[in-house]
Amino acid sequence: MSRVTIIYCHPYTKSFNHAVLESVIANMNGSSTTFELLDLHADQFQPYYDAEELRLFHTGETHDPLVRRYLAALQHSDGLIIITPIWWNGIPGMLKGFIDKVMKEGEGLSHTVTKTGIHGCLTNLKHAYVLTTSTSPTAYYRFLLGNGIRRIFINKTLKQIGVRRGTWINLGGISSSSTQKRLRHLERIRTMRFKF
Numbered sequence: 001m002s003r004v005t006i007i008y009c010h011p012y013t014k015s016f017n018h019a020v021l022e023s024v025i026a027n028m029n030g031s032s033t034t035f036e037l038l039d040l041h042a043d044q045f046q047p048y049y050d051a052e053e054l055r056l057f058h059t060g061e062t063h064d065p066l067v068r069r070y071l072a073a074l075q076h077s078d079g080l081i082i083i084t085p086i087w088w089n090g091i092p093g094m095l096k097g098f099i100d101k102v103m104k105e106g107e108g109l110s111h112t113v114t115k116t117g118i119h120g121c122l123t124n125l126k127h128a129y130v131l132t133t134s135t136s137p138t139a140y141y142r143f144l145l146g147n148g149i150r151r152i153f154i155n156k157t158l159k160q161i162g163v164r165r166g167t168w169i170n171l172g173g174i175s176s177s178s179t180q181k182r183l184r185h186l187e188r189i190r191t192m193r194f195k196f
Contacts, residue, residue: 002196004028004035005077009084009095011041016174016182020131021083023189033194035081036073040094045070047097060106070102071110079127079196080163086134086170089145091153103161110161120162127196128158128166131189138172 006024010017021037028035040047045066052063062068074080084095103110112119130149134141141147154166171177171185 002033002078003076004033004079004081004196005073006035006037007082008037008039009092016133017083017085019186020189023186024081026190038070038073040098047094060104060109067102071104074122077125080125081129083131086132090148099157118160120160122162125163128163129194130154130166130168132170133174134170134172135175136172138170
């Protein structure tokens with residue numbers, strides 16, 4: 001049985017991103033996959049370093065209990081699903097802060113740093129799915145803006161912590177999309193076969 005961590009990053013429960021979350025949960029409940037939901041806004045996660053957190057950085061320690069809980073969830077999962085909007089061509093500050101604070105340097109944490117680069121410790125995360133929405137069309141991000149979600153967030157950041165494979169699924173043009181298009185997208189998420 002697979003175990004998955006779902007990272008949800010949106011503050012508004014009536015958003016389309018929340019509907020995507022509900023579709024993912026329905027999918028997980030209909031399969032043999034167990035999951036832990038990390039709802040960053042509902043948890044009131046503080047996505048920035050204070051002086052004490054920064055002082056502890058190189059020890060791999062933290063004084064934030066959510067950081068401990070979040071990292072433990074990642075360490076005990078086979079896969080990762082991230083649900084987030086694209087804001088200003090990238091991930092929101094809350095999700096960036098999650099990466100900044102939770103990804104702790106040190107053996108057995110999220111990564112180690114050597115002379116040859118960053119080596120991920122979370123190799124148990126076999127596959128990450130990044131499910132996004134954007135006001136601009138998906139092709140705009142892929143071909144005119146340099147495909148930052150795939151090239152930087154998935155192929156660099158997530159790989160540096162040890163994630164082996166990544167899949168990006170975006171519903172672009174969300175503001176002008178039809179109800180039918182949105183429903184088709186939700187059905188795709190609800191019925192797709194996540195591979196971990």
